[in-house]
Amino acid sequence: MTHIRKAVFPVAGMGTRFLPATKSIPKEMLPLVDRPLIQYAVDEARAAGIEEFIFITAAGKGALEDYFDTAAALEQRLAMNGKTDALAALDRTRMSEGSLAFVRQNNPLGLGHAVRLAQRLVGDEPFAVLLPDDVIRSPQGALGQMVDAHAKHRGHMVATMDVPLAATSSYGILDVAQTTGRLSQARGLVEKPGPARAPSTSAVIGRYILEPSIFERLANLGPGAGGELQLTDAINADVETAGVNGYRFDGERFDCGSVQGFVQATVAFALDRPELHGDLSAFLDTCTAPARQVA
Numbered sequence: 001m002t003h004i005r006k007a008v009f010p011v012a013g014m015g016t017r018f019l020p021a022t023k024s025i026p027k028e029m030l031p032l033v034d035r036p037l038i039q040y041a042v043d044e045a046r047a048a049g050i051e052e053f054i055f056i057t058a059a060g061k062g063a064l065e066d067y068f069d070t071a072a073a074l075e076q077r078l079a080m081n082g083k084t085d086a087l088a089a090l091d092r093t094r095m096s097e098g099s100l101a102f103v104r105q106n107n108p109l110g111l112g113h114a115v116r117l118a119q120r121l122v123g124d125e126p127f128a129v130l131l132p133d134d135v136i137r138s139p140q141g142a143l144g145q146m147v148d149a150h151a152k153h154r155g156h157m158v159a160t161m162d163v164p165l166a167a168t169s170s171y172g173i174l175d176v177a178q179t180t181g182r183l184s185q186a187r188g189l190v191e192k193p194g195p196a197r198a199p200s201t202s203a204v205i206g207r208y209i210l211e212p213s214i215f216e217r218l219a220n221l222g223p224g225a226g227g228e229l230q231l232t233d234a235i236n237a238d239v240e241t242a243g244v245n246g247y248r249f250d251g252e253r254f255d256c257g258s259v260q261g262f263v264q265a266t267v268a269f270a271l272d273r274p275e276l277h278g279d280l281s282a283f284l285d286t287c288t289a290p291a292r293q294v295a
């Protein structure tokens, strides 16, 4: 049992970078190898001890609800035909009774707004937020590492990674007061500053553990970067009272919100699978051999 029992998954985004694929399926359902993106975030949360899963969703995201529901006819047929492997593949999609909730975000006002909608379901306890676009490959799971660190340090905690200075305008960036090992105490956070304004190159990656005091900050939030209600701004407003730590997780992060990152993640996760590894790495060698290179 951990002290973090609930996790919020903002999944209302339109996924325009993956059009035309996302014209009729949610981007969280795009498969990395043979599992949809959302499965990786849910598996990581489960491994970290999460028991309640709150999806902030929107119109057109119905496939996500069906995915985590039972598929009675399919399961019956697989059982009847003795397809035990196929049945076992569904195990990851099974959620315990009453553990899954969906809240509709019917106005796309930003990440801060999405998290605010979880207030009634979260209540008065610290909770996790996972952005499924950020897929993290790590034996322990990034959120599990953070839950352990949060048990000791409390306050708000954000996952961090060092990024090139030229990339700061794509991330929330920490103003770092002091670093000890993997933990950086923040003096503040800025959402998507250009390199000239960035207080550091320590970037927020989509894993958060937030104290319930965040909801009061979210309630009083005005529009920030891009005219949206930014979670980063709400955390920044709470630095003095709750404290904010960055946690430099152990693992490799893929930005599956971009096509480039998604393709790289597909290759990396496929190579991790023993049944695919051999043939795939041989194939990749032929792709990069000089004769196949495109001028």
Ligand code: G1P
Pocket: 111, 131, 134, 170, 171, 172, 173, 191, 192, 203, 204, 205, 206, 230, 231, 232, 257
């Ligand atoms: C969001 C957050 C940003 C964070 C990023 C990580 O931005 O607003 O602070 O650094 O996720 O992926 P988005 O990528 O949704 O624009």
